[in-house]
Amino acid sequence: MELQEAKDKFIHTWGTLATQWGINRTMAQIHALLLLSPKAMNADEIMNDLQISRGNVNMNLRDLMDWGLIYKQLLAGERKEYFAAEKDIWKVARQIAKERRRREIEPIIEAMEDLKTSVKPDSVEKKEFLKIVEDISKVTTIADSTMTSIIKSEENWLINNLLNVFKK
Amino acid sequence: MELQEAKDKFIHTWGTLATQWGINRTMAQIHALLLLSPKAMNADEIMNDLQISRGNVNMNLRDLMDWGLIYKQLLAGERKEYFAAEKDIWKVARQIAKERRRREIEPIIEAMEDLKTSVKPDSVEKKEFLKIVEDISKVTTIADSTMTSIIKSEENWLINNLLNVFKK
């Protein structure tokens, strides 16, 4: 398979996979495009490569910056804004984990805390309800702290786990 | 807050959160409803409680069974099928992690392996491309084995982590 064909396949696949886990297809494709691009790209180049509108490119570039997956680069002598993806995959993975923790796990904990404080355990049924809320809260807090410690851990975690992978 | 009000809020919140991570709102709401229900429910009861169609209930019950989050219960003397949710939240969390691993992580590894075998490293550009593919493959494999070990671990993992949480 030739390079451009492989890149296209990568971008296409990445977009399809992303939709499955609730991420916008175009956002994922722009990310993939920048990840594979040796140099930073501007909005026109992205529009052209992916055949999408300026508004769409702009909006998704902003979202990708919110996710901490791409950076704006101002090139000397250029008026246009250029964008480059973080290429260190370990950093990318940590960033994704961090954002998903913030967007998926934290809201659960908040919602459960909210219910806990607003329901008083003055009947058997309410106690049963609160038990479930409390259990979800606990398990989610554990998931949260597990993710946090993974995110905070540095390269050695990667190396340790690589060893584990090859041991198996 | 009274019990029914709290249950409704729980169901509503659970549904809203679910859409954020790419899970069907109704599926999450049915799951929440069964999680809070002291007894197994049939399709008519669910239709009535959530005000949704029979087709919708049927389809989402099937999906929830695929996810391993609810069970079918055949009640003696009853023609209708009854459904009950797994109430052990630790099991629920493990089941969700297991399914997400299968649906989100495994396909990435497959796609990367596929690209690795179909691109030959006969140019600098192709080598750079393969480096990215390889890195994603590695990091994803690590995430995979991490999730697998958490899923396989038993209650003591939960207890250990609870201790960690409280230590902090």
Next chain:
DNA sequence: AAATACTTTCAGAAAATTTTGAAAATTCAA
């Protein structure tokens, strides 16, 4: 300060996903 180059916004259009409900299929009892 006017013109130019570029970015952002957002209402409406298009696309994708979810839901409905009635018909078909299945199950079970008589």
Next chain:
DNA sequence: TTGAATTTTCAAAATTTTCTGAAAGTATTT
């Protein structure tokens, strides 16, 4: 069997999400 009860399917409708493109906004140069 037959028929009543229940479940499943799926085309069309409703809803939600995403995308477009032109207008408005910003920044930079002359």
